[in-house]
Amino acid sequence: MNVNTAAKITQQLLANGHEIADTDEEADVIIFNTCCVRNTAEQKILSHIALAKQLKRHNPNLKIAVIGCLSAKRKINGVDILLGTDNAMEVVEKLGVALQPLPPMKEDTVYIDITYGCENYCSYCIVPFVRGKLRIRPREEIIAEFNQVKDTAKDIYLLGQNVNAYPDFPQLLAELAQMPGNFTLHFLSAHPKDFDVETIKVMAQYPKIAHDVHLPMQCGCDKILKLMNRKYTVADYLEKVKLLREYIPDIHITTDIICGFPGETEEDFNETVSVVEKVKFSAAYIFPYSNRTGTAADKMPNQVPFQTRKARATKLVEIMRKMS
Ligand code: SF4
Incomplete structure (x- = not known):
C-alpha cells in the first residue's frame, strides 16, 4: 500500500x-x-x-x-x-502543487486499492488504530481504475489490509478476471477467516487469476490464535489449505508467522513448527513478536523475553529455508 x-x-x-x-x-x-x-x-x-x-x-x-x-x-x-x-x-x-487527475502510470505491476483500514483488531496489530476502520472503495471506481491499466499491466494486485472483507469478493474477482487484456490478477492480503471456497472456485475457474495466495497464519497453536483474536483455528486454516490444493493443485501458498507472542510456551511454538512442516508453504515471512503500544497484546501477561522470540523466529526461518 x-x-x-x-x-x-x-x-x-x-x-x-x-x-x-x-x-x-x-x-x-x-x-x-x-x-x-x-x-x-x-x-x-x-x-x-x-x-x-x-x-x-x-x-x-x-x-x-x-x-x-x-x-x-x-x-x-x-x-x-x-x-x-x-x-x-x-x-x-x-508542497504547492495542485492535485490533478492523471492516468495511471504504464507500469508492469499495478496496485489497486479496494478496501482501506481494518476492524479485525487482532490483538497484536496497530493497523486499526493508524489506518482506521474498514472502508470499501466504490465498485465503479475500482472498475474505472482497472480499465485504465488492464491493457498495459502484466500483474495487477487488488489491495486491502483485509482484501477479502470486500463485499462479495469472489464476484468482483470473477468480473475483473473476465476483462480483456494480458494481465495476471493477484490479491493481497487475504484473512483466513474470510477466505472462502467461493474465492477458491473463482481462482480455479479463471486463467487470469494467479495461482498464488498469501494467507497469513500467524501461528499454528489454537491457544495463541485465540489470544491473537484471529477468529479461526488451526483446523479451519488447514481445511482452507486442503481445499486450495484440491481445486488448484499448483497453488503457491505463502504466509506470515509471529514467534514469541505473549503466553507462547516452547510447546505452543513446537505446534507452529509442525503445522509449518505439514503445510509446506512456498514462503513464509517470519518475525519475532513486536510490542505495539495501544494494542491488547502489549498489555497481556507472560510476555516472552525478546531473546526467546528471536531464537524461535531464527529456528523457524531455518526450518523454512531447508524446506523451500
Ligand atoms: S493483522 Fe491484518 S486483519 Fe488483523 S487487525 Fe491487523 S490488518 Fe487487520
Missing part, C-alpha cells in the same frame, strides 16, 4: 516539473512514507528523519514531510508536513 501511495505522489510531483534528486543533500523536499507495524520499522524511520533534519542546517529551504502510519500514531517535531494515511496525498498540495 505504501509503495502504491508513494508511486502516486511521485507521479503528481513529476507531472508538475519536479525531479527525483540523486542524493538527500541535493533534495529540496524529502518525503518519508512511513510504516509502524513493527517497532524496528518505526525506529529506522525515526533515525532517517533525524538525519534529514540535520540537512536543514545546510539547506534551510529543505522541506521534510512525514506521511503514513507513523504520523497517525505520534507527533514528530521539527518537520514541515505531517499527514496520516487517509490524507497522505495532500502532501502534494502542501
